[in-house]
Amino acid sequence: MRRETQNILLVLLGGALLKISFSGTYLRYVKPSHQWLLITGGVIMILLAAVSIVRELRGNRDLDSDHGPDDDHGHSHSARSAWLLVLPVLAVFLIGPPPLGSDSVERAAGNRPEVPSTEGEGSTVFPALPAGDPVAVTLSEFSSRAAWDRGHSLDDRTARLMGFVVQEGDDTYVARLAIGCCAADAFPVKVKLLGRELSHLADDSWIEVDATLRPGSATRDNSYVPSVTVHTVRGIPEPEDPYEH
Structure with a gap:
């Protein structure tokens, strides 16, 4: 050359x-x-x-x-x-390629690996959440607390979750992609939204949700994806940083 x-x-x-x-x-x-x-x-x-x-x-x-x-x-x-x-x-x-979104989440769901049994393993007591409702929680932290918190810190608390919409069949999720280093190693984190008709929300539209956890909804059978009862939903602009870290 x-x-x-x-x-x-x-x-x-x-x-x-x-x-x-x-x-x-x-x-x-x-x-x-x-x-x-x-x-x-x-x-x-x-x-x-x-x-x-x-x-x-x-x-x-x-x-x-x-x-x-x-x-x-x-x-x-x-x-x-x-x-x-x-x-x-x-x-x-x-x-200007866009950030990863609902397509990546749906592909990951279609290739879901077998989740090993961890009954009785990995559970811990998480730090107390701040006082007052709603309390802003990342989807990664919310999912971890829902699956592994022996202290049940999310019970009877209203959490404020932010992410993009993923429609999978008749189910609606709020999701984010978490990255360890870069977008190449991104993995999806999602929460199932229940209690309201949300099928009108478009894939990849960004929302802020106030909701309460349905205790025991994050299980091995659903790859520890928690479900919540939705109280309010608001459309928001896409954040500058679309990923969780």
């Missing part, structure tokens, strides 16, 4: 990293704590391209440029492969 092409690719890739870092769209791909890594990577790529361009303008060559002018012809396959790096750049600049 010609050195000019390498410089162009470095500038494009570095610019794409900086764009998603400063625009906030990096939250669709990685955790908030990774922003500085993306910025560092983007700056390094652009600096490398700048150094190479300056050296070219001064008539210098890198120490490893020991090949002749016709050498590009012998590496046409490598050059074509390298140009594939432009595809994610174009996706970032022109398309």
Whole structure:
């Protein structure tokens, strides 16, 4: 590959990293704590391209440029492969892939693994919830408390849950995707909504729900997905960070 092409690719890739870092769209791909890594990577790529361009303008060559002018012809396959790096750049600049949503949740439900029996295992007493109702709880924490809390901290409490709508047959869920590192390792967390007719809610629309847990609803048979009785539902804008961490 010609050195000019390498410089162009470095500038494009570095610019794409900086764009998603400063625009906030990096939250669709990685955790908030990774922003500085993306910025560092983007700056390094652009600096490398700048150094190479300056050296070219001064008539210098890198120490490893020991090949002749016709050498590009012998590496046409490598050059074509390298140009594939432009595809994610174009996706970032022109398309802006959306965050994962209801499709990912439904696919995970369709490939649900066998859940091992954990009767009597993993139960613990969770810290007390703040006083006052409704109490804002993430879906991950709500699901964990519903399945494993020996102290039954959610009983007779109204929880405020936020997530996007997932319609599965006749059932309606509020869901989020939790990530450990990036969107590639995302896994769904969902809560079944009961007590009101909610089939009119569109998939992937964001809602805030005030609801109470139906004790004992999170079982091994349903992969520990709790059910709640809904009191109120409100449509909300998609948050800046669509994932739980």
